[in-house]
Amino acid sequence: MSIRILASDFPVKSATIYKSSKAEVVRTFPLELKVGQNTVEIRGLPSTIDTHSVRVSGLGDARLFDVVCKFGNSKSTADAPDSLAETIRILKAKKSVLESEKGVRLHEADILVQYTKSITGEFVAPVQMAQFLQSFVELGRKNTEAVSSIDEKIIEIDRSLEIEADKSSLRKGTLTGEVHVVVGATAPESIQMQITYIVDHTSWEPTYELHATTENGKPSAKVYLHYRARITQSTGEDWKDAAITLNTSSNDLSRKTIPKLQQIKIRPQPTWRSAAFNSNDPNNGSSSLNKKPTLGPFGQMPQQQYQASSLAPVFGGRFGQATAGSTSLFGGTGLGTQPPQSQVEAVQLSSHESEEIFEEIVLPDGSTTSEAEVSTSVTETPFAISYSVEGKSTIPSDGIEHQVAVAVLPFQSCTSYVTVPRIDPRLFLQCQVKNTSEYRLLPGPVRVILDNTYVSRTYIHDIVTGDTFDCTLGDDATAKVTYARTFKTARSSGGAFAETINTTTYTTKITVHNKHAFAIEDLVVKDVIPMCDDGRVKVVLRKPEVLASAKEGEILDVGTQGLKVRWEATVDGKGGEKEGKFEWKWRVDTGAQATMETQWEVKGPSDITLVEASASGGFTQNVA
Secondary structure, three states, X not given: OEEEEEHHHOOEEEEEEOOOOEEEEEEEEEEEEOOEEEEEEEXXXXXXXXXXXXXXXXXXXXXXXXXXXXXXXXXXXXXXXXXXXXXXXXXXXXXXXXHHHHHHHHHHHHHHHHHHHHOOOOOOOHHHHHHHHHHHHHHHHHHHHHHHHHHHHHHHHHHHHHHHHHHHXXXXXXXXEEEEEEEEEOOOEEEEEEEEEEEEOEEEEEEEEEEEOEEOOEEOOEEEEEEEEEEEEXXXXXXXXXXXXXXXXXXXXXXXXXXXXXEEEEEOOOOOEOXXXXXXXXXXXXXXXXXXXXXXXXXXXXXXXXXXXXEOOHHHOHHHOOOOOOOOOOOOOOOOOOOHHHHHHHHHHHHHHOOOOEEEEEOOOOOOOOOOXXXXXXXXXXXXXXXXXXXXXXXXXXXXXXXXXXXXXXXXXXXXXXXXXXXXXXXXXXXXXEOOXXXXXXXXXXXXXXXXXXXXXXXXXXXXXXXXXXXXXXXXXXXXXXXXXXXXXXXXXXXXXOOOEEEEEEEEEEEEEOOOOOOEXXXXXXXXXXXOOOOOOEEEEEEOHHHHHOOOOOOXXXXXXXXXXXXXXXXXXEOHHHHOEEEEEEEEOOOOEEEEEEEEEEEEEOOOOEEEEOOOOOOEEEEO
């Protein structure tokens, strides 16, 4: 028995999307098997289907004999009852019928009018004329209503054609895939045959929305992270009301086997050197190596000369390291006193053992473990995470991003008030969120929503359970921040034989006025002290004095009602004391003002004009 099925008649049951532009799709088909072999032909599958990935299950007591996946022609798919091409063809056929019917009605009206014009009072009595006119009006009204009804139907069909045309333009991919399954049954049986296959041209990316609220102007400690995913697919088939699973693995269908270890040998590094790099000193090495090499045809050295000249170490050793009796390139002494014969033996040994499969590790000559540079190689085991999308989702094959919900995660947050008054005298709300959920937050953009209003956009990296990430909740318009900077220059002269030194003292004063009805518990003020790489110029920190001797990560009391200061934490070797970046930390009560003062001296020769410039070249300022 042969059973023909159009795949689109049965919706996709589930789809698992991987990060490698592939997806695993599951479809189920209800079948009524008869005794003997049943051939099931499934048409209208994606043209991007992997023909070797098809799996068949759910056969019950029936036996699977054969599975074939191939590609047919696009015409058979286009003629399917629910295909776009067939739908458009049917609509156009209906429109043609209506237009013909309208033509008949219009012709009917013309005949009625022509007949009326042919009637004269000479042959028709007044009473008959009155009856005819009543009949004429009634027939005309019915004709007009019929034409109007036909016009409305034509308009509806035109609108449907526009919609289908839009669908056709948006649809991506074709459906030429076919799967033929041969199933044997010993008795009549009803089964739910399941087909699983891999398709290409799919993708998904995580995206987030952080929703925060305020209570009487104070940010709430509880925030909600809306974990979502943007899914795109252009496989050719629509996923209607399907269970969607997002997977972080690649599923590249490549062959995966346990790695096989090879033998490892340790041996001295063979040394090679072309005669073109020899020293010009005629006393170095043998006489045959000191001569200018004779080139053979096509610029190649004769075998004897090449064998002798190529034994010298290139640049004296790997990465310019000199071997015994020789130095590196620029000023080298040549080959030294090592006999060429030993080098030939070493080369011959390498050539003899090159047939073996092993990994070779070269050890530097004359170095010990304590002398060698420590190198660490880290290999991390790959893993995959799956996320199930809530409910059922519909993802059409249009190549457009469709956003689906993964989860809404409640988190606790800690809000700090951060300002960088040197650049922008505004107070920003910095929200630190800890991932206390079971979800791993993958890298992706975050839209920050405060009191249902979009305030900022940020990006998070890989956040595992227990890690934290920061988001800016906008600026605080209630608090006021001021920044003032003054300087004075003193010139010192030690006489006719001493250099004149300019000492410029800079003083910055930062004030934060809390106008809220609540205290600002965690105020962070960031600032930077200029640094100088010129040895003739010296920068001395005077205030806060404790910061000059502070260690990284150490928080010190300045002694002014809980005011603290520290060097900014270094990240990847940047920031902190090396770049002069530091932070003030304070608690500011309601209506109170916090004042922070920094003072430093710049000492240098008076004949040098100094300027301040950011590392990125963002600003330049003269130094008095």
